[in-house]
Amino acid sequence: MIFFLLGAILVSFLAERISPFNADWNRNKNDGVRDFFHAVVNHLTMIGFMTAVYYLFDVIKIPTLQVWPRTWPFFVQVMLALLIADALMTFAHYISHRNEFLWRLHSVHHSVKRVYAFNGLMKHPVHKFFEASCGFIPLFLLGMPVWLGFFTGYVAAIHFFLSHANVNMKNRFLSKSLALASVHRFHHLQKRRSAVNYGIMFNFWDMMLGTFHDDPKAVLVTEELGIRDYPDYPDDYLSQMIIPFRGWRSKSE
Numbered sequence: 001m002i003f004f005l006l007g008a009i010l011v012s013f014l015a016e017r018i019s020p021f022n023a024d025w026n027r028n029k030n031d032g033v034r035d036f037f038h039a040v041v042n043h044l045t046m047i048g049f050m051t052a053v054y055y056l057f058d059v060i061k062i063p064t065l066q067v068w069p070r071t072w073p074f075f076v077q078v079m080l081a082l083l084i085a086d087a088l089m090t091f092a093h094y095i096s097h098r099n100e101f102l103w104r105l106h107s108v109h110h111s112v113k114r115v116y117a118f119n120g121l122m123k124h125p126v127h128k129f130f131e132a133s134c135g136f137i138p139l140f141l142l143g144m145p146v147w148l149g150f151f152t153g154y155v156a157a158i159h160f161f162l163s164h165a166n167v168n169m170k171n172r173f174l175s176k177s178l179a180l181a182s183v184h185r186f187h188h189l190q191k192r193r194s195a196v197n198y199g200i201m202f203n204f205w206d207m208m209l210g211t212f213h214d215d216p217k218a219v220l221v222t223e224e225l226g227i228r229d230y231p232d233y234p235d236d237y238l239s240q241m242i243i244p245f246r247g248w249r250s251k252s253e
């Protein structure tokens with residue numbers, strides 16, 4: 001599966017060069033090395049999460065409800081898992097904009113100075129673990145097979161590139177239904193509680209919450225991104241790991 005992930009990175013990188021949404025966002029802003037560390041730690045966090053899941057549900061076999069429809073066709077099970085995990089992770093994302101500590105963890109993801117594919121992996125590992133736990137532990141407790149969770153998790157990981165790629169996507173049907181970069185980049189404007197487009201993979205939940213926003217003609221620039229009340233947010237990797245625990249209080253709306 002790691003090869004699918006690397007393939008997604010390569011395809012996103014090429015698409016960003018061929019048809020960029022904002023050409024300036026293809027230029028390195030002293031964030032290349034830092035984002036590489038984010039990508040590696042993000043992936044190691046997921047391996048740690050999957051190892052813990054495997055140990056809990058396949059080795060010591062903690063009790064589950066055993067109501068997952070294991071006999072349904074593989075594709076249907078994957079879609080069901082994606083829909084439920086997406087709803088749970090979208091809700092986790094929504095409350096991460098409202099709870100102070102979760103916001104400090106999530107602010108690492110919002111500190112970007114450009115929106116490009118690698119941003120999909122730019123998350124504090126504690127918040128990544130929180131997001132994955134919210135999305136997938138309930139499914140395992142329902143009795144979903146561990147291998148299906150792993151497969152679905154990788155599909156979600158590949159989608160994180162699509163939801164941040166600096167690509168000028170023109171397909172309005174896909175933009176309306178999937179949380180692609182064409183709508184998710186609006187989420188990275190300088191807003192916190194009043195942010196839009198929280199969806200991780202689909203836009204249904206934002207449409208239900210009234211937080212969906214789309215504007216195909218919008219032109220977004222670097223100055224509109226980031227965290228409004230923390231313009232000097234640290235750029236380096238180690239500082240970004242520490243900053244959620246330093247107790248700053250955001251006033252952003």
Ligand SMILES: [Zn+2]
Nearest residue numbers: 093106110187
């Ligand atoms: Zn957010």
